[in-house]
Amino acid sequence: MKAAGAVVVVVMGVLLVKVFTLPAKYFTILIAFLFCAVLITLYKRIEFGKYIFLLFSILGVIYLVTFRVPRHWMIITVTGLLLSYELLEFFFRHSTPVGDEEKHQKLIRRHALYLVVVFAVILGSSFGTLFLFERVAFRFSESIYVNALVFSLLFFAVLYLLRYVST
Amino acid sequence: MYTLKFLGLTSLLLILFVLGAILRSGDLLSLCLPLLFYFFFAMQGEEPETAIERARLPKRGMAGSILPVSFTISVENPANFMEVFDRAKGVVENNYFLLPGDSQSECSYHVKLRRGVLEIGPVIVQHYNFLRTQFWEHSLKTTDTVVVIPKVHDLKPLQLRPRHTRVFYGMLPSRKAGIGEEFFALRDYYPGDEYRKINWKASSRYGQLVTNEYEAMKTTDVVIVLDARRENALGEEKTLLDYSLDAAASISAAVLKGGNRLGFLAYSDSFYWLYPSTTRRHLLKILEILTDIQPKGSFRLDYIKNLISAFFTRGSQLVLISPLLDPSSLMGVQGLYALGFDILVVSPSPITFQWSYCDQDIYHELARRVLERERALLCSQLQEYATVVDWNTEQPLGKPLSEVRLFRPRR
Numbered sequence: 001m002k003a004a005g006a007v008v009v010v011v012m013g014v015l016l017v018k019v020f021t022l023p024a025k026y027f028t029i030l031i032a033f034l035f036c037a038v039l040i041t042l043y044k045r046i047e048f049g050k051y052i053f054l055l056f057s058i059l060g061v062i063y064l065v066t067f068r069v070p071r072h073w074m075i076i077t078v079t080g081l082l083l084s085y086e087l088l089e090f091f092f093r094h095s096t097p098v099g100d101e102e103k104h105q106k107l108i109r110r111h112a113l114y115l116v117v118v119f120a121v122i123l124g125s126s127f128g129t130l131f132l133f134e135r136v137a138f139r140f141s142e143s144i145y146v147n148a149l150v151f152s153l154l155f156f157a158v159l160y161l162l163r164y165v166s167t
Numbered sequence: 168m169y170t171l172k173f174l175g176l177t178s179l180l181l182i183l184f185v186l187g188a189i190l191r192s193g194d195l196l197s198l199c200l201p202l203l204f205y206f207f208f209a210m211q212g213e214e215p216e217t218a219i220e221r222a223r224l225p226k227r228g229m230a231g232s233i234l235p236v237s238f239t240i241s242v243e244n245p246a247n248f249m250e251v252f253d254r255a256k257g258v259v260e261n262n263y264f265l266l267p268g269d270s271q272s273e274c275s276y277h278v279k280l281r282r283g284v285l286e287i288g289p290v291i292v293q294h295y296n297f298l299r300t301q302f303w304e305h306s307l308k309t310t311d312t313v314v315v316i317p318k319v320h321d322l323k324p325l326q327l328r329p330r331h332t333r334v335f336y337g338m339l340p341s342r343k344a345g346i347g348e349e350f351f352a353l354r355d356y357y358p359g360d361e362y363r364k365i366n367w368k369a370s371s372r373y374g375q376l377v378t379n380e381y382e383a384m385k386t387t388d389v390v391i392v393l394d395a396r397r398e399n400a401l402g403e404e405k406t407l408l409d410y411s412l413d414a415a416a417s418i419s420a421a422v423l424k425g426g427n428r429l430g431f432l433a434y435s436d437s438f439y440w441l442y443p444s445t446t447r448r449h450l451l452k453i454l455e456i457l458t459d460i461q462p463k464g465s466f467r468l469d470y471i472k473n474l475i476s477a478f479f480t481r482g483s484q485l486v487l488i489s490p491l492l493d494p495s496s497l498m499g500v501q502g503l504y505a506l507g508f509d510i511l512v513v514s515p516s517p518i519t520f521q522w523s524y525c526d527q528d529i530y531h532e533l534a535r536r537v538l539e540r541e542r543a544l545l546c547s548q549l550q551e552y553a554t555v556v557d558w559n560t561e562q563p564l565g566k567p568l569s570e571v572r573l574f575r576p577r578r
Contacts, residue, residue, distance in 0.1 A: 064198075068194060074194065074198055075197060078198060093299075094265070097263075098264050098265050099260075099263060099274060099276045100264055100266065100275075103264075103265075103266050103267060104265050106267050107265055107266060107267040110297075114297045121204065125204045126200040126204060130200060148196065
């Protein structure tokens with residue numbers, strides 16, 4: 001569990017260092033506040049802290065959008081915040097004393113591996129899609145609505161196809 | 168079923184998407200991308216089919232013992248992990264499990280039994296995906312019941328010396344000549360007496376044949392009188408009443424093992440009584456009563472004495488189990504003695520018991536010493552009429568019972 005806590009601190013620390021390079025000063029303060037909140041939440045084991053983290057994350061993201069921060073940086077930030085939230089949940093979920101510690105350790109390893117893989121895929125896919133639409137200037141149609149609709153339909157088609165294949 | 172987290176995520180995604188589309192903001196739409204892929208993983212999962220089977224539990228258990236509880240969970244199409252909780256009252260060690268989603272899992276834990284009726288179950292299994300966005304709940308709704316009787320210590324035969332005994336041979340000295348091992352008296356030789364019983368030294372002294380007589384070992388009627396007043400509720404995990412009940416159960420078993428008849432009377436907010444009997448079934452009836460008794464009521468012993476003399480034969484051996492917190496204890500014992508009962512008082516000490524629960528500072532130390540003096544005075548007054556066993560509950564009951572002085576000074 002200490003490893004999960006350490007990863008949250010590292011992820012949030014990287015975000016904090018990065019935001020100093022941004023022109024938006026208040027965003028830096030927000031992230032610094034979030035960093036402190038994470039530290040206190042982990043140190044004092046306050047499970048309610050994850051909801052406060054979520055609330056201030058949303059505020060931070062609104063701030064990012066308002067000040068037109070570069071999109072790739074937005075994707076990194078949102079993924080980082082999501083990962084931090086998941087790791088906080090991971091930390092609290094697995095800090096509970098349980099009946100069978102051996103199986104619990106097995107579960108922790110599986111869960112950690114899952115999070116690593118999932119967030120790598122999320123980050124990779126998001127950047128891939130962004131690249132597809134920005135750099136290759138790929139459009140399904142001239143209308144943004146049609147583009148969004150076609151992309152969503154494609155996404156859900158892949159989603160259900162994968163679910164169907166998995167069963 | 169979807170969790171609140173999933174609903175929140177979906178709402179956030181929809182809001183961002185709609186806003187991005189309305190405002191024609193590429194920033195907002197790009198913000199949707201990580202959430203959209205996260206949503207994709209959050210959607211994964213199929214409802215698992217679960218079967219739960221619990222290993223059989225015994226119907227009865229003894230307080231203080233450890234009961235192993237185990238059950239098996241078989242899952243078809245398992246999710247990422249399972250949260251398992253088995254409801255059980257009492258001192259339970261980890262009846263909560265977090266298990267990986269395997270097709271078969273075994274769970275086991277231990278319950279430290281406490282007196283009363285213990286209900287175990289239902290088992291609740293919740294399957295989750297790793298992002299905790301979906302869950303499926305299954306439960307084994309049947310509950311198992313274990314009746315937990317007080318702890319029965321294995322005691323040596325009780326050292327009692329009743330004035331009145333029954334005609335049947337047993338294990339208690341009867342103060343009458345008969346079949347036994349202890350020397351009782353000398354008498355003239357009668358034809359037919361066994362030669363080995365002739366006391367040759369006494370015969371030479373008296374100038375005629377003299378025979379040894381031995382003290383007959385007989386059975387008697389023993390009545391257990393249990394004080395279950397509300398003052399007995401002292402303590403947390405194990406109350407003072409629990410110690411009294413342990414003593415009652417142990418003494419009952421020991422008395423019946425010696426072939427004696429055993430009667431029972433307990434007083435809390437109501438009365439529980441059983442007429443004297445000797446069978447094993449009778450012991451089970453007593454244990455059943457002891458399982459249910461709660462510390463309530465405020466009956467006084469000097470009032471109860473009339474009831475005891477009405478229900479049980481005068482001259483019976485009474486075993487009064489009480490912490491002596493009743494202010495009428497002395498008067499009650501005096502009254503019972505006057506009615507012709509032989510009395511053994513077994514008193515779990517409330518002072519040493521409570522000492523472990525209080526701040527052990529100088530003020531409590533002083534209070535303890537005062538209370539100990541008061542109790543010692545009460546015990547010495549009671550010893551005029553009864554045999555008193557002052558039981559320090561940190562020790563096993565057998566020790567103070569084996570140190571009983573039977574030849575107490577008589578008034």
